[in-house]
Amino acid sequence: MNNVAQSYAILEISPTASPELTKQAYRKLAKIWHPDRYVNDPILKAKAEAKIKTINLAYAAIKADLAKKDSNAVKLNTVTNSAPHTSQTRVENTQQTPEFYYQQGMSYLNSEDYDAALDSFSRVIKLDLNYIEAYQCRGFILSKLGYNLRADAEFKKAHQIKLKNRTTTSYNKKYTPEGYSDRGYTVKATANNQSSTPLKFWHTIIGFERAIQFLAVSCDGQIASASNDKEINLWQVNTGKRISVLKGHTDNVTCLAMSVSGRTLISGSKDKTIRFWDLQERKIIRTFGGYFDGHLSEVVALALTPDNQTLISCGGDNSLKIWDVNRGMEIQNISVFAAVTCLALSPDGRLFCTGGLEPELRIRNAKTGQVIRSINNNSGILSLAFSPDGNLLATGGFNRHIKLWDLTTGQEIYTLMGHTDRVSQVIFSQDGKTLISSSWDKTIKLWKLSTGEEITSVEAHAAKINSMALAPNNQTIASGSADNTIKLWQCNL
Template structure:
C-alpha cells in the first residue's frame, strides 16, 4: 500500500514544483496525463494478475533407492484345532514426500517502478501540454504594442494600409500595417471610459469611435479627421451600455444598448432617421451588411433580428434560449444571406434568415467560448475566438461544412475584436494583453 502511495505522490510533487516555478498550464496537462498513466498501469497489473494462470511447479524427483521386497514371514499357530494360517504377504512401499504446492498469482505484465513512472508521467504530460495548450506558439506575422491598457476594437482602413485600435487607455492609435509602427495617436479631452467600435468612412478621411460611459460625461460618439489629432465632433449617446456601427457608405450610424431600441442617425448632422423597435432587453451588438441595406442585432432577450434599414421594419427573427443572458455578438455575411451569432458558451450558430432556421453550429474544437464571429469578405470562412482556460485561440471554419481549417495562437489574454482586411488575405485582432496582432489567412 505504501509503495502505491509513494508512486502516486512522487510525480505529483514534481508537477507541483513545475506549476509554481515554470508553467501552470503544462503542469495541469502533465498531472492529468500522469494520473491517467498511473491508473492504466494499475489496471493492467490487476488484469494480468487475475487473468494469467499461475506457474505449475515441477514434481519432486522420486528416490532412486531400490524398492523393498514384499514380506514373506508367516505367522504360524500350533494346536489341534485347525491347521496353521499363513498371512498373505503384504508389500510395503516407500512413501515419497511431495512438497505442498504453493498458491501464488502470476507475475503482472507491467512492473511498478516509481522513478520510471514519475519520469514518464512528466514526459507524457509535457508532450500533452505542448499538443493541447501550445501556449508558447505565436502564429501572428506582426504585433502592434504601445497601448497602456486593454484593447476593445480593431479596424482596417479601406486601403488596408492602416490599422486602427481603440483602448481603455482613452486613445485610438493608427498603425502602419507593414512597419508595425504608430502613425498617429488620437485622443479625447476629458474623462472617458475607453474607446471602441472603431469605423472608417469609405474614403478613409474620417474615423469614428464609441467612447464608453464615464462619470459626469456619459457615453459619446467621437469623430476625427484622419489628418488631425483632435476630434472634430462629439455626440452624446443615452444609457450606459451602447454599441455603435457605421454603414459601409459612411452615411448612417446605428447605436443601441440598454435603451432596448436601435437608433439610426445621419452621420454628418447626428439627426435621427428612425428607430428599430422590437427587442425587450439590452441590445448587446449590431452590425450592417456590406451593402448597408440590412442590419443584424442580438439582445439579452435571447433573440437575433434582421432589419431593413430603409424602412425600419424587422424582416427576420430567431429565438434561441441558449443565447447568454447578457447577450452576445453578431455578424452578417457580406451578401446579407447569413448571420452568425454567439450561442451560449460553446458555439457560434450560423443562421440563414430567408430559411428561418439555423444552418449549423460551429462547435468543432471550440472548448470554452466561441466569441467575436466575423465573416471573410468572400463569405466562405468564419473566424471566431476560443477563450479556453487561459489559451486564447482564433479558429477559422469553413462556412459550408463547419469544418475547422485553421487555428491561430499568439495572444496571451482574452481577444475582444476580430476583423478581416478588405481583400480577405489578413485578419487583425485586439486583445486584453494590450496588443493588436496581424495574421495571414489568405
C-alpha cells in the first residue's frame, strides 16, 4: 500500500473520496482524537496526541497529492504521437498562467504550507509584475512569520501598483445617503485647521512587557486588554488603574469582544476555546470549544449579538461558527476559502461580515450564515465596522486605504487615503458622522463622512497601533500599541 492509500485508510475513507468528503472525515477524526478531551486520563491523552499527529500527517499527504494531480493535469496539455507510423510520443507543456499559480498559492496558504505558498506567489509575480493580490498574500505570510520589514515592502509594492493603475477620478462631491454617483472616488488626507482639538491625549497606562494586541471597553468604564500571553487585564477608564487580572486560558488570548450591556467579556485563544467572563464577579461563566466541538485552531475574531443570544466566531481553521449562547451549542459551521482576520456585526445583530484574504466581502445572516450580499473588495482586510444605522460598512486593510461601502447597493462610496501603513482598526462614532481609524503608522485619524475629508491626525504612539476601542460615552478612545502602552484620548465628536 502506498503512502497516499495509507493516508486514506487512516482517515477511514476510500481513495476515491471527494475532497469535501475527505475534509469532513478529517474534521470528524480530529474532534474524536483531540487531546483536550482526555486531560483527566494521561494514558488516553498520550494515545490521542500520537493519533492526532498521524491524522494530521495523513490529511496533509492527501492534500499534497491532490494539489500535485491538479498541477500535472494542467502541465500535461496533450500527449500525441509524433508521427502516425511510430510509437514515440510527445508531451506538450503549456506555460502556466499567473492565475493558476495564484490559486495554487491560495491552496497552500489555506493549508498553512507557507513555504510552498510563497513559492507559488513568487511564480505569479515572475509572470505578472503587477499582480497586486500576489504581493498582498506574500506580505500577509511574511507578516505572519514575523518578517515585518519584508512584509511592509510587499504591501508597499502592492500599494504603488494600485496607485499607478488608478483611473478613478477624485471628487469633492458630498455624500448623501439618499443618492450619490455609483462611481467610487478617492479623498486624499488634508487635515482641516480647526480652533478646537477634536482628539486630545489625557492619560497613558504603562506597566507591560509585551505589545498590546486587543482592547474592549465596557459601558461602565472598564477596559479589557490582552497582550501575547494567557491573561486579560482589566483597567478603569477614569483612573487608568488596573483593577483585576482574568486567568483561565491555557494559551495566548487572540481576540476580545464585549457584550452590549458591558457585563460580559468574551475572549478567544490559541487554546481553541471561547470563554465568557462575568465582569462583576470576574470569573469564567462558560466555555465553548476545546473538547467535543469548536475550532480546530486558534480563535481569530468574535462578536455577540445585542440580545446575547447568538455568538459568531472565526477561526484559524478557515471556519465561521454560529453558536446558540443559551444552549452552549454550535448551530452552524461554515467553511471559508481564505484566512479570516476580522469580523463585524450589524447594530441590530441580524447581519455579520468577515474580512481577510478572500477578495470578496460576504454579508451573512447572523442566524443561518447564509450570504446576503457579496462585495468585491479586491484587497486584504484587517478591520471592519458597520455604521450605527447599519447602512454603511467601513473596511481598512493591508493596502493602507479605508473604503466606505453602501450596503443597500454594494457600491463603494469613498476611498480614504492618508495612512502610510496598514489600517488596524476602523470605528464609527455613535452618531455615524465620523469615522475613526488607527494604523501601524502610529497615527489615529478622524474622518468627516459627509465629505470624506480628514478632520485630524495624531501621532498617538511610538510604535504601531494594534487595537482601538471607543467608550460608550463616545468621548473616550483607548488605543493599544506595540510600544507596550494603552493611551486614552478625549474625543470631541
